[in-house]
Amino acid sequence: MARIVAGIGSSHVPAIGAALDNGKTEEPYWKRVFSGFEKSEAWMRKTKPDVAIIVYNDHASAFSVEMIPTFALGCAAEFPPADEGWGPRPVPVIKGHPALASHIAQSVILDEFDLTICNKMEVDHGMTVPMNLLFGKVDKNAHWPCPVIPLAVNVVMYPPPTGHRCYMLGRAIRKAVESYPEDLKVVIFGTGGLSHQISGPRAGLINSKWDKNFLDNLSKNPQKLVKIPHIDYMREAGAEGIEMVMWLIMRGALNDKVDEVYRFYTVPASNTAVGHIILANRSRAARKSAAKSKRPAGKIKRAAAHANADRVRS
């Protein structure tokens, strides 16, 4: 059976991709950002997922204002990088996983989440930047380390889905993955945010207190986050802060209790707060031994965390 082993939250700031593509990663401004993902890259190399599901939003690359699906699942065999105005990013074409994607579409739609099925789709920085941050720089003629299933979410035109709807979709995706017969190790990304506003009188808004609180609750108390209305994201995290609802799809796809493997936060990167978190589902062995153990709760928790071989929390 396939299983989701971990969730990754990551900003997808386009300037990070430009810095990487233009050889600026060693400049002090960008080194501060990229160095925060070094441990994440190491974690990903060790985890070696078979498939990644990446929740992101399209920035008028695959869809225009003429047609914006609320949730669009990429079921194609490959997804070329989009031309976002200065040519496609020099990254490899992303290979999909049509069999698992179609299975997710069937399971989730029969669970009454009405996804749009995309059999042809270009993907933009919303997806490729987090891929670079977690998989590292990959030469245009090389291959990404695993196939990817894109899930595009509308957060660019009102009304975007609620945080609760996103969280419940994550639950449905988990159920879908766990009913797929092949033994696959799956990771899921939630991307976008954190607080930022790119235009208007509040352009440049960053709210670190809000962001850190969001990360704390994402890890320990996601139910608090699913109740946040759109207006609070707008008010507290800026107009584009609404992208953070996509992280709730990732969180909903994980177990209720997770181990926080790693976290990184820095401001600013091109007027945006950069946030990153890795949350791991506890292994079955760790859950079993914790349930059987008669030891006090604190010791059980430490044992479960210890049993997670992938834990690299700094």
Ligand SMILES: [Fe+2]
């Ligand atoms: Fe975005």
